[in-house]
Amino acid sequence: MVVTMTRFRLFCLKNVMFAANLAATGVGAGLLYVIYEFVLREHQPDKVEFHIRTSNYLGIIFALLFAAIVAYEWPIRRYLVRLGTNKSVPAGLQAIVEKRLLNEPYFIIGIDMTAWILGGVTFAVFERRFGLAWQEISMNRFDALLTGLVSTTLAFFLLERILQTYLVPCVFPVGKLYSVKGARRINLTVRLYAVYVAICLIPLLAILASLHRVSFSSRPPAESFELFSSGLRTIVPIVMIVGAGLVLIIALNLKKSLDAMVLVLKQVAGGNLGLRVNVTSNDEIGYVGDVINDMTEGLRERDKMRQSLDLAMEVQQSLLPKGNLEINGFDIAGESIYCDETGGDYYDFIFAGEAEDRHIGVAIGDVSGHGIPSALLMATVRSSLRQRLSHAGNIDRVITDVNCQLARDVEDTGQFMTMFYLDIDASNQKITWVRAGHEPGISYDPDTGTFEELKGPGLALGVDEAWQYEMNERIAPAPGQFIVLSTDGVWEAHNAEGEIFGKERLYEVIRQHAAQKAEEIIAAIIAAVNQFQVDAGAEDDITLIVIKKEGVQDPGL
Secondary structure: OOOOOOHHHHHHHHHHHHHHHHHHHHHHHHHHHHHHHHHHOOOOHHHHHHHHHHHHHHHHHHHHHHHHHHHHHHHHHHHHHHHHOOOOOOHHHHHHHHHHHHHHHHHHHHHHHHHHHHHHHHHHHHHHHOOOOHHHHHHHHHHHHHHHHHHHHHHHHHHHHHHHHHHHHHHOOOOOHHHOOOOOOOOHHHHHHHHHHHHHHHHHHHHHHHHHHHHOOOOOHHHHHHHHHHHHHHHHHHHHHHHHHHHHHHHHHHHHHHHHHHHHHHHHHOOOOOOOOOOOOOOHHHHHHHHHHHHHHHHHHHHHHHHHHHHHHHHHHHHOOOOOEEEOOEEEEEEEEOOOOOOOEEEEEEEOOOOOOOEEEEEEEEEOOOHHHHHHHHHHHHHHHHHHHOOOOOHHHHHHHHHHHHHHHOOOOOOOEEEEEEEEEOOOOEEEEEEEEOOOEEEEEOOOOEEEEEOOOOOOEOOOOOOOOOOEEEEOOOOOOEEEEEOOOOOOOEOOOOOEOHHHHHHHHHHHOOOOOHHHHHHHHHHHHHHHOOOOOOOOOEEEEEEEEOOOOOOOO
């Protein structure tokens, strides 16, 4: 991450936590001053002067406090200097800084409270040496501890606010605070209860302190009551203001985080996946922010994959024939429907040989599996087949050569492809075919209502590099007769009850639509399959080719 910082900004970032704690400590010291100056001076001026003189020694304690904080922050300061000067940050330093930064508010309030306790002990020693009664000493220590509680409570929430606003974005640019091991955290429920207790407890302790002071006083009741009232009028409003400040700090933190989450979620709902939640806390709110960012990132990756799949689908569709054929008295149509964006089914119409208007090659294939890997293998076979058909050789030799090359390409992958390749020799009124592990073609004669399978031996492509394929031959279909080639996704389609569509249903659809054109027969078969599996959904690709001899033969034949 490249960060450009001015010297002034770098100085502020290095000292912002120190300054915030100094301010909170100043609030505590100011509160003690108010107690002594406006509550006790009128009634106990000698003791107030004593406290003010002895308080000078507290500077030593708080100097040690701030030295401890600077020592704790030293790795953080080094990190910020390297970051601000665009120097690389070692991984070890990064891990140390992440943990220390998140733990710093807890460390500082521990040091703060220790300092206030030590200050109270210091006062007690001086007070005892100068002859104060134990009751007075305990009362003064109660004031110090109450002031320390106010100061450290304010310091904790103020430090968290500053930490989340200024330092966390530098150290955690992508969030993930919740995943830092060894970092202390207070869950949201405990945090809110702590504020509630602080707001209720601190005023109560202030009242008890005033009552305690009055109870040990030897003054007349009216003067004691005035002392009590003076304490309440001075301390309680200050404590309430501090409590209101705590509530405001927490409310601002929550509002900032929740507003950021709502903004991102609205943008995601509108299709904008470019925003991230700026995660600045390591509680439940921060964790939810990380989850939203992870979700958005996942949606972004999914959207990229969807775009890639759409592009792959466009590419694969471009490899299929652009339209149907009506040539040399044959009506030839084909269609592939993939259950995913891409698939392994394949069909092609290829003009081969010297007399391109007399030889029509029809190929149909089915690659094992689905999706991108199958689509890539399908494209490989298509390219290899077309390239080989551009050279001389019978189709059995062609398929044998294609298989040899494919077997080397898919070695040890477990992939293979079935294929049925049929060559129509219109000039000699014959068809030849090679069956490479594919289901036999179906020849239908509407005059007799009989079906005949175009069988033949042969392994799937890619299984055995040395396999020699055989060519089969018969006369071409007579007018009105047609051949149906398909992948197993047609008759193996399942409905919700687990039944398969089967060949008998396929034969029945063919009989009912035998008089129609080739593309209409295909449409009828696909509609029947879709209706059959409407409640189950498609689980396999479907590819169909219909080669129908038109009723009027080409006069040139």
